Amino acid sequence: MDSIVSWLTLLGFGDKGWGDELLRGALLSVEISISAYIVGLALGLAGALAKLSKRRTAVFVAVAYTTIIRSIPDILIIFLVYYTATDAVRSVVTFTGLASEFQINGFVAATLSLGIVQGGYSTEVLRGAIAAIPRGQAEAAHALGLTRRQTFFLVTLPQMIPLALPGLGNLWLVVLKESSLVSLIGFTELVLAGKMAAGATRAYFPFYCAIALVFLVMSSLSAMLFHALETSTVKTGRRR
Amino acid sequence: MTEFGQYLASQLLAGIQTTVILFVGCALVGNLLAIPVALARLSAKAWLRYPAVAFILAFRGTPLLVQLYLCYFGVGQLLAGVPSIRYSPLWPMLRGAYCYAFLTLSLNTAAYCGEIWRGAIQSIPDGQREAGQSLGLSKTRIMISVLLPQAFRLALPAIGGQNILLLKGTALASTITVFELMGAANLVRAQTFRVYEPLFAAALGYFLLAVLVTTGFGFFERRLARRY
Numbered sequence: 001m002d003s004i005v006s007w008l009t010l011l012g013f014g015d016k017g018w019g020d021e022l023l024r025g026a027l028l029s030v031e032i033s034i035s036a037y038i039v040g041l042a043l044g045l046a047g048a049l050a051k052l053s054k055r056r057t058a059v060f061v062a063v064a065y066t067t068i069i070r071s072i073p074d075i076l077i078i079f080l081v082y083y084t085a086t087d088a089v090r091s092v093v094t095f096t097g098l099a100s101e102f103q104i105n106g107f108v109a110a111t112l113s114l115g116i117v118q119g120g121y122s123t124e125v126l127r128g129a130i131a132a133i134p135r136g137q138a139e140a141a142h143a144l145g146l147t148r149r150q151t152f153f154l155v156t157l158p159q160m161i162p163l164a165l166p167g168l169g170n171l172w173l174v175v176l177k178e179s180s181l182v183s184l185i186g187f188t189e190l191v192l193a194g195k196m197a198a199g200a201t202r203a204y205f206p207f208y209c210a211i212a213l214v215f216l217v218m219s220s221l222s223a224m225l226f227h228a229l230e231t232s233t234v235k236t237g238r239r240r
Numbered sequence: 241m242t243e244f245g246q247y248l249a250s251q252l253l254a255g256i257q258t259t260v261i262l263f264v265g266c267a268l269v270g271n272l273l274a275i276p277v278a279l280a281r282l283s284a285k286a287w288l289r290y291p292a293v294a295f296i297l298a299f300r301g302t303p304l305l306v307q308l309y310l311c312y313f314g315v316g317q318l319l320a321g322v323p324s325i326r327y328s329p330l331w332p333m334l335r336g337a338y339c340y341a342f343l344t345l346s347l348n349t350a351a352y353c354g355e356i357w358r359g360a361i362q363s364i365p366d367g368q369r370e371a372g373q374s375l376g377l378s379k380t381r382i383m384i385s386v387l388l389p390q391a392f393r394l395a396l397p398a399i400g401g402q403n404i405l406l407l408k409g410t411a412l413a414s415t416i417t418v419f420e421l422m423g424a425a426n427l428v429r430a431q432t433f434r435v436y437e438p439l440f441a442a443a444l445g446y447f448l449l450a451v452l453v454t455t456g457f458g459f460f461e462r463r464l465a466r467r468y
Binding site: 084183211 | 313443
């Protein structure tokens with residue numbers, strides 16, 4: 001009984017508890033996941049369009065990108081992006097003489113490295129959704145005199161969203177869990193906050209259980225949200 | 241070859257060896273465990289179904305990194321507090337990170353592959369089971385000879401993808417001090433202050449291993465397709 005009471009004190013809010021630190025970490029985890037998800041979607045859309053285009057170099061670059069992302073551990077890519085991106089930005093800044101000492105923002109570095117990984121996975125989901133739309137749709141748009149940009153935004157995009165939604169839901173769950181990896185490049189999200197709390201109090205088991213539980217709640221809520229989104233898009237489709 | 245190059249190569253080769261052992265071991269245990277997990281998940285008995293649902297939910301709903309930390313630091317610390325385990329002959333093994341990495345990665349694979357198996361078993365038409373029944377086969381016989389072989393063919397592509405994820409997941413074992421390929425690269429990086437060479441070399445190593453695993457599964461799939 002005693003140990004349970006002391007665990008609750010440790011996880012509680014206030015001076016003796018680490019609850020507020022963990023909550024702040026959880027919020028940062030969600031923020032980093034959302035920003036990496038958006039970066040990933042942008043990269044994925046570019047990658048999908050490149051893969052479906054007729055330009056050979058674009059296809060080659062996109063295929064190389066997805067192949068590399070899908071066969072190398074994410075943590076290795078995060079390390080590589082983190083070091084190369086920070087080095088590149090730092091050398092540019094010092095070369096132009098803007099500042100002699102420069103440190104890239106941790107949030108930006110984490111978003112970039114996680115987003116590049118995420119982009120590789122989104123490419124495949126979005127490519128599949130675009131490819132599933134009949135060619136006749138694009139031809140009809142062409143016959144109506146729409147420009148290629150209008151065709152994409154008015155014809156292709158609205159039709160591909162319901163097709164891509166299950167895949168996009170999975171991707172969100174993936175990025176939410178992958179956000180734990182940026183703790184390894186020193187970004188204080190939920191896992192690193194919990195790790196520090198566990199190290200300081202030497203109560204490893206309760207803190208790691210708490211972290212796991214928070215992730216479980218976040219991913220269950222997300223899964224419910226995406227399930228609701230899917231059923232609502234299916235319904236509107238049927239009504240037409 | 242320079243001194244640094246030799247040092248890097250020797251460290252990474254040792255790391256690759258550990259990665260391969262960890263991957264093959266966890267793939268065997270995880271994939272074999274996946275079938276009972278899927279069958280329990282599909283069982284009509286609540287005492288079998290609910291534990292399987294909880295197991296799958298727990299492992300699929302939390303990050304692998306947290307699972308590794310919880311298992312190594314959390315459970316490891318609890319075990320250290322039990323005197324009968326602390327002073328048992330098993331302790332030297334339980335103290336090291338290796339067995340915790342092995343356990344976590346195997347159970348993680350079992351949960352993800354179990355869900356793949358469940359989907360495959362469910363998508364087999366009910367007529368197959370009914371045909372087995374009308375032939376007078378027992379329930380176990382129907383499962384082993386009729387449903388599972390067909391489910392295996394359906395599940396194989398997804399299982400291949402899951403095993404690639406397992407290969408990539410072994411890289412996280414370095415976070416709990418297992419010196420596989422990623423851990424070896426980090427060690428060289430810390431000792432020589434050279435960032436890019438060890439990381440790019442490790443990336444190349446993982447790339448080649450992934451190609452090997454993908455080719456293996458592709459070969460397996462084609463052979464199965466030919467037989468039926």
